[in-house]
Amino acid sequence: MKITEAFERGEFVVTAEVGPPKGFHIEHMLEEAKTYLSGITAVNVTDNQSSVMRLGSLATCKALKDEGLTPIFQMTCRDRNRIALESDLLSAALFGIENLLLLTGDHTKLGDHPQAKPVFDLDSVSLIHAVKQLESGVDLGGNELVGEPPKFAKGAVVSPCSDSVDVQLAKMERKVAAGAEYFQTQAVYEPEKFIQFMEKAKQFGKPVQLGIVIPKSVGMCRYMNENVAGIHVPEEMIEELKADKEKTKAGITGVEIAARVIRECKPYCQGVHIMAMGWESKVPELLRQAGI
Amino acid sequence: MLITRLKDKETLLSLAGGKKVFIINCHGCREVYFPLEEAAELQKELEASGSVTGSITTDYICNPENMKLRLEKHKDEIGTADAVLVLSCGVGVQTISEYLEDKPVYAACDTYPQPGFQGVTPLQYDCDQCGECYLNLTGGICPITACSKSLVNGQCGGSKNGKCEVDSEMECGWERIYRRLAQIGRLDLLKCPTQVRNFATDKEVAE
Numbered sequence: 001m002k003i004t005e006a007f008e009r010g011e012f013v014v015t016a017e018v019g020p021p022k023g024f025h026i027e028h029m030l031e032e033a034k035t036y037l038s039g040i041t042a043v044n045v046t047d048n049q050s051s052v053m054r055l056g057s058l059a060t061c062k063a064l065k066d067e068g069l070t071p072i073f074q075m076t077c078r079d080r081n082r083i084a085l086e087s088d089l090l091s092a093a094l095f096g097i098e099n100l101l102l103l104t105g106d107h108t109k110l111g112d113h114p115q116a117k118p119v120f121d122l123d124s125v126s127l128i129h130a131v132k133q134l135e136s137g138v139d140l141g142g143n144e145l146v147g148e149p150p151k152f153a154k155g156a157v158v159s160p161c162s163d164s165v166d167v168q169l170a171k172m173e174r175k176v177a178a179g180a181e182y183f184q185t186q187a188v189y190e191p192e193k194f195i196q197f198m199e200k201a202k203q204f205g206k207p208v209q210l211g212i213v214i215p216k217s218v219g220m221c222r223y224m225n226e227n228v229a230g231i232h233v234p235e236e237m238i239e240e241l242k243a244d245k246e247k248t249k250a251g252i253t254g255v256e257i258a259a260r261v262i263r264e265c266k267p268y269c270q271g272v273h274i275m276a277m278g279w280e281s282k283v284p285e286l287l288r289q290a291g292i
Numbered sequence: 293m294l295i296t297r298l299k300d301k302e303t304l305l306s307l308a309g310g311k312k313v314f315i316i317n318c319h320g321c322r323e324v325y326f327p328l329e330e331a332a333e334l335q336k337e338l339e340a341s342g343s344v345t346g347s348i349t350t351d352y353i354c355n356p357e358n359m360k361l362r363l364e365k366h367k368d369e370i371g372t373a374d375a376v377l378v379l380s381c382g383v384g385v386q387t388i389s390e391y392l393e394d395k396p397v398y399a400a401c402d403t404y405p406q407p408g409f410q411g412v413t414p415l416q417y418d419c420d421q422c423g424e425c426y427l428n429l430t431g432g433i434c435p436i437t438a439c440s441k442s443l444v445n446g447q448c449g450g451s452k453n454g455k456c457e458v459d460s461e462m463e464c465g466w467e468r469i470y471r472r473l474a475q476i477g478r479l480d481l482l483k484c485p486t487q488v489r490n491f492a493t494d495k496e497v498a499e
């Protein structure tokens with residue numbers, strides 16, 4: 001199923017993300033996904049996230065699909081040129097994978113192979129354009145495809161709490177112009193900023209899913225504040241996590257905070273995207289508390 | 293070595309047509325092959341339509357010290373122009389654009405690499421000789437060299453506190469581009485069609 005159909009039906013669309021392991025044994029990951037994520041609309045599979053080499057997104061998507069889940073194939077432009085990207089898009093179509101999330105990708109220097117060549121032959125916008133081209137039956141080189149062209153739901157990302165939100169909005173507009181049909185956001189901890197962002201973003205008329213990362217610990221929050229672009233965890237939230245160490249460790253406080261952010265932002269967006277980072281088991285409780 | 297080649301007429305007219313322009317020609321350094329005749333012809337054409345407020349022809353416009361003095365002399369002519377058209381390699385355009393920070397500065401040429409010895413110009417700005425100069429879409433700041441991923445369609449999600457995700461000492465190139473476009477009132481350029489890079493350009497030149 002295409003995620004865009006759920007938006008069209010007016011559903012508040014819930015997705016969550018899984019990261020493939022560094023290895024090819026995914027029984028545990030599949031088991032967790034089946035247990036905790038089978039009630040939601042779709043499951044994103046990250047593409048060598050943070051430039052750390054792992055099992056491929058496409059293969060993992062296929063495995064999830066075989067288990068009856070709806071995968072979203074994340075694709076970055078860091079590791080493949082346009083030939084490989086287009087080819088993988090056709091492979092996805094062969095496997096019946098219908099949902100895409102198209103990103104530029106982190107630089108190779110940030111990951112575990114800093115010596116690798118960063119490709120960036122395309123970027124998020126030109127990749128969306130490439131998908132549209134394929135959908136019209138022609139590849140980026142201008143050559144015709146054989147047979148029925150593929151058809152995908154084309155997603156993209158945006159960073160609503162970025163310190164340069166206007167620059168991000170300009171990029172979002174370019175993504176929409178190129179053919180993006182829905183958006184998932186970077187993690188949000190500041191509902192006011194998100195709401196202000198949505199005021200401006202709604203002119204583009206595309207559904208936006210609020211990005212959520214469950215805060216696991218004070219250390220994690222501090223790390224994100226210092227190192228992760230577009231994320232800022234306010235000091236009050238960090239204090240909340242500090243207050244009861246046991247409760248924080250058990251994930252209770254983190255889930256409470258995340259649920260509160262969702263409740264505050266829900267009237268302004270069309271869905272939520274949860275990046276659980278290993279805490280997939282907390283997703284059902286989070287959704288319950290958020291009233292979804 | 294590098295080659296600068298005039299952009300096609302349509303592009304040039306869309307930049308300069310109907311506007312008052314000041315023209316800067318750089319006859320450059322030995323490393324650059326400059327399209328002298330075509331440039332002279334373009335200038336004549338623009339002059340005939342009465343829209344050139346003034347011009348200078350010089351060398352090493354990439355030397356900011358020299359350039360400052362020369363631009364001072366033509367302050368009034370530049371002041372009355374709507375835009376400045378620069379016929380030089382990408383480095384030259386960037387030097388001028390930084391100096392004339394609130395004036396639209398347009399590149400009239402594309403810069404291509406030419407196999408052989410790479411010139412040793414004192415470079416404050418960088419040009420990678422990408423062959424399809426983007427400076428006219430990016431406020432005179434080169435997205436190929438000022439952005440760590442050489443992105444041509446806008447900022448990635450990696451900028452933090454205005455700095456690039458790859459290097460916390462380096463200002464994000466797309467922050468600079470956005471600021472500059474806002475300054476010259478050309479944020480509309482961000483709505484240009486999707487740019488897809490062409491890595492086949494040096495072959496085209498050889499043809």
Ligand code: SF4
Pocket residue numbers: 381382383402403418419420421422423424425426427434435436437
């Ligand atoms: S965009 Fe940059 S690399 Fe390309 S020709 Fe212009 S200055 Fe040079």
Ligand code: SF4
Pocket residue numbers: 438439440441442443446447448449450451452455456457458463464465466467
């Ligand atoms: S942070 Fe800015 S300069 Fe760095 S790669 Fe992203 S857009 Fe380019």
